[in-house]
Amino acid sequence: MMVERSLKYLDERLGTASLARKTLRKVFPDHWSFLLGEIALFALVVLIFTGTFLTFFYTPSVQEVVYNGPYAPLQGAEVSAAYNSVLRLSFEVRAGLLMRQTHHWAALVFVAAIVVHLCRIFFTGAFRRPREVNWIIGILLLFLALGEGFTGYSLPDDLLSGIGLRIFYAVTLAIPVIGTWVTYLLFGGEFPAPDIISRLFVFHIMLIPALLLALVGAHMAILVLQKHTQFPGHGRSERNVVGKRLWPEQTFKSVSLLLFTTAVLALLGGLAQINPVWQYGPFVAYNVSSPAQPDWYIGFLDGALRLGPPWDLTLWGFTISEVFWPAILFPGIAFGILTLWPWIERRFTKDRAEHHLLDRPRDTPVRTGIGAAGLMVFFIMFMEGGNDIFGVLLNVPVETVTRILQWSLLIAPILTFLVTYWICKSLSRTQLRPAHITAGVRLTRTHDGGYETVPLEPAEAEEKLEPEPAEP
Amino acid sequence: MTDSDQGSERVDVDRQTDHGPADQELTGGQRRAERRVGVALAVAILAGVGLFVVYFAGGQTQIEGVLFAVAFGGLGVALGIWANHLLDAREVVEERHELTSGPAGRAAFEMALTEEVGPVIGRRSMLLKLLAGAGGALGLALLLPVLSLGPAPGDSLKTTPWRRGSRVVDEEGEPVQLNQVPLNGFLTVFPEGHTGAADAQTLLIHVRPGSLKLPPDLMAGVPDGTHVAYSKICTHAGCPVGLYRAESQSLICPCHQSQFDVSDGAKPFFGPAARPLPQLLLGVDDENVLVAQGDFTAPVGPAFWDRGR
Numbered sequence: 001m002m003v004e005r006s007l008k009y010l011d012e013r014l015g016t017a018s019l020a021r022k023t024l025r026k027v028f029p030d031h032w033s034f035l036l037g038e039i040a041l042f043a044l045v046v047l048i049f050t051g052t053f054l055t056f057f058y059t060p061s062v063q064e065v066v067y068n069g070p071y072a073p074l075q076g077a078e079v080s081a082a083y084n085s086v087l088r089l090s091f092e093v094r095a096g097l098l099m100r101q102t103h104h105w106a107a108l109v110f111v112a113a114i115v116v117h118l119c120r121i122f123f124t125g126a127f128r129r130p131r132e133v134n135w136i137i138g139i140l141l142l143f144l145a146l147g148e149g150f151t152g153y154s155l156p157d158d159l160l161s162g163i164g165l166r167i168f169y170a171v172t173l174a175i176p177v178i179g180t181w182v183t184y185l186l187f188g189g190e191f192p193a194p195d196i197i198s199r200l201f202v203f204h205i206m207l208i209p210a211l212l213l214a215l216v217g218a219h220m221a222i223l224v225l226q227k228h229t230q231f232p233g234h235g236r237s238e239r240n241v242v243g244k245r246l247w248p249e250q251t252f253k254s255v256s257l258l259l260f261t262t263a264v265l266a267l268l269g270g271l272a273q274i275n276p277v278w279q280y281g282p283f284v285a286y287n288v289s290s291p292a293q294p295d296w297y298i299g300f301l302d303g304a305l306r307l308g309p310p311w312d313l314t315l316w317g318f319t320i321s322e323v324f325w326p327a328i329l330f331p332g333i334a335f336g337i338l339t340l341w342p343w344i345e346r347r348f349t350k351d352r353a354e355h356h357l358l359d360r361p362r363d364t365p366v367r368t369g370i371g372a373a374g375l376m377v378f379f380i381m382f383m384e385g386g387n388d389i390f391g392v393l394l395n396v397p398v399e400t401v402t403r404i405l406q407w408s409l410l411i412a413p414i415l416t417f418l419v420t421y422w423i424c425k426s427l428s429r430t431q432l433r434p435a436h437i438t439a440g441v442r443l444t445r446t447h448d449g450g451y452e453t454v455p456l457e458p459a460e461a462e463e464k465l466e467p468e469p470a471e472p
Numbered sequence: 473m474t475d476s477d478q479g480s481e482r483v484d485v486d487r488q489t490d491h492g493p494a495d496q497e498l499t500g501g502q503r504r505a506e507r508r509v510g511v512a513l514a515v516a517i518l519a520g521v522g523l524f525v526v527y528f529a530g531g532q533t534q535i536e537g538v539l540f541a542v543a544f545g546g547l548g549v550a551l552g553i554w555a556n557h558l559l560d561a562r563e564v565v566e567e568r569h570e571l572t573s574g575p576a577g578r579a580a581f582e583m584a585l586t587e588e589v590g591p592v593i594g595r596r597s598m599l600l601k602l603l604a605g606a607g608g609a610l611g612l613a614l615l616l617p618v619l620s621l622g623p624a625p626g627d628s629l630k631t632t633p634w635r636r637g638s639r640v641v642d643e644e645g646e647p648v649q650l651n652q653v654p655l656n657g658f659l660t661v662f663p664e665g666h667t668g669a670a671d672a673q674t675l676l677i678h679v680r681p682g683s684l685k686l687p688p689d690l691m692a693g694v695p696d697g698t699h700v701a702y703s704k705i706c707t708h709a710g711c712p713v714g715l716y717r718a719e720s721q722s723l724i725c726p727c728h729q730s731q732f733d734v735s736d737g738a739k740p741f742f743g744p745a746a747r748p749l750p751q752l753l754l755g756v757d758d759e760n761v762l763v764a765q766g767d768f769t770a771p772v773g774p775a776f777w778d779r780g781r
Binding site for chain 2: 176302
């Protein structure tokens with residue numbers, strides 16, 4: 001038989017059979033929240049396939065060309081070759097717009113899934129020994145995902161992304177001491193230097209993806225090596241893993257999730273318009289659009305820039321920009337704390353033991369409170385990123401929105417910590433457990449008139465939970 | 473069975489324990505699940521065929537998206553139901569193995585590492601230092617090409633193409649005359665010969681007579697007392713300051729809502745910007761065309777480290 005022959009061929013040369021058998025029998029604990037990282041992985045798969053398609057059509061060049069494609073409002077306009085190729089991809093390449101929009105949606109979902117996965121790891125204490133290395137790799141993956149998103153967003157060379165790039169230029173200029181040099185080396189000169197689009201392209205399709213894939217590989221290899229964490233429960237201990245095997249149960253579930261993720265992204269890519277660059281127009285250095293919002297994951301940084309204080313400093317003739325505080329110092333501290341969290345927490349708990357059983361967030365009220373407060377900080381900045389939109393929607397001056405959010409930034413995180421702490425404490429006191437399906441019992445009447453309860457077998461109980469069709 | 477087959481035949485115990493027996497007979501629920509899996513797969517097949525039809529009929533983004541979603545979704549539903557109802561989902565307990573190699577293992581590794589090399593290194597510390605020096609020198613030299621990535625900044629951030637006598641032109645390169653911009657209006661202008669230059673973009677604003685509160689030396693660069701010009705690049709993060717409120721004579725940056733008081737030297741009065749928009753002192757030539765008296769009063773755009781030097 002073909003299969004048997006090829007298995008034998010491989011095994012005789014690579015010794016694959018016993019390794020593959022062991023892998024197939026590997027046990028993974030079963031919990032919905034363990035699938036969040038998988039969603040990120042599957043969005044990455046979609047990104048690679050759609051992105052490869054896009055590279056076959058995209059031109060990374062700012063050379064001026066005259067647009068003469070089918071989109072009437074721009075016919076005859078002088079645009080960059082990059083912008084021209086994105087319009088061609090959107091209007092002339094069959095399935096091109098679907099691929100482009102699916103790629104963009106997949107990027108948004110990719111970062112979102114990473115962030116939610118990160119929250120799960122944080123709030124359940126999954127970063128504790130021995131998983132600190134994978135925590136660091138995970139944080140690096142988040143940074144790479146943000147960089148990948150931003151570089152890709154800037155490639156079409158449209159007016160909106162051009163403004164984003166301009167702001168990024170101001171941020172790198174604000175780095176103390178070396179900012180000017182770093183900016184000129186990165187951008188190839190004063191903004192808008194012509195090299196930047198082709199450089200962004202190299203970052204977006206080569207440097208960052210290579211690092212990203214290498215680290216994803218390491219992330220998963222370490223996961224397999226260390227085995228997955230699990231929630232405490234019947235029969236589960238620090239010394240075992242209770243769950244389903246890779247083959248067949250987990251494989252079926254994961255492939256099913258991959259297919260669902262792809263289905264949702266294809267649906268969004270087909271029906272939900274995203275980044276219509278032909279409406280924004282080509283990048284022109286002295287034009288600007290309003291309102292202007294970046295993709296969601298950069299929103300917190302744009303919001304931070306909006307509510308930052310107008311304080312620049314001059315020290316011995318050198319300038320520290322007002323951009324430094326919100327766009328370099330704040331993210332530096334916030335992501336610094338996040339990266340070092342396993343060690344910060346250990347300093348206070350003195351807990352050096354290995355942990356394979358997860359915490360429930362309510363049982364660690366301080367950590368949960370700090371995490372919630374941190375999320376609140378990012379949420380307020382994210383909201384401020386849309387201050388102009390809220391101003392219009394709520395019919396209040398944009399100044400009011402900004403003032404309210406500036407005060408919220410000082411007060412809300414503290415309140416969030418206190419409320420979260422209190423909720424955790426009272427949940428812990430009540431000893432309420434998350435609802436789960438009980439096995440069920442069979443009630444039988446005994447001969448002497450009493451009742452007797454007999455627990456159902458698990459398989460039988462599952463059957464009973466489904467409505468039976470009426471018997472004829 | 474060949475010899476090699478027997479050699480690899482290691483039915484090792486995997487430290488796993490199964491819970492629950494395998495149920496061979498199909499229950500009513502399983503039969504229903506089988507039907508549903510079949511339907512979902514059939515739907516996926518139809519959507520796949522539909523994609524062929526749509527593509528060769530010329531393509532249609534929305535329909536393609538929906539059909540892809542139905543095809544992938546149908547397969548996903550099928551596998552999901554399969555996993556939940558048709559696999560005999562047994563909970564398995566696997567023992568964790570010790571992650572560490574232990575003190576003995578580490579000692580053995582250290583031995584292996586130093587056995588051959590250790591004695592050699594110990595006797596030749598001079599060579600070792602030279603080796604480190606060579607590596608360091610080469611490493612730094614390899615970084616040199618990074619410097620080719622951009623020009624030296626020099627004074628380029630502090631200067632723009634505006635010169636004494638530069639005629640003021642609009643986006644089309646046409647010279648701009650006094651009173652060409654209507655009262656309360658504004659225009660984006662450039663120095664002649666540098667139309668569209670990013671760092672030279674300037675806002676020419678025709679303000680109400682007598683509304684400017686500028687010191688005399690700056691007022692001397694405002695022809696007619698009504699034609700004032702400021703850099704269009706926001707001093708905060710560099711966006712073009714594109715919004716003008718004529719009634720309050722204020723400029724608003726649409727990116728981060730910094731607001732500048734045009735009447736008072738474009739000083740910021742709300743938002744994150746810390747410095748006023750630099751002014752461009754203007755005059756009028758004998759053809760009534762606006763001309764610059766020189767470069768801006770300060771470096772344009774966002775702050776940088778040696779801005780004040």
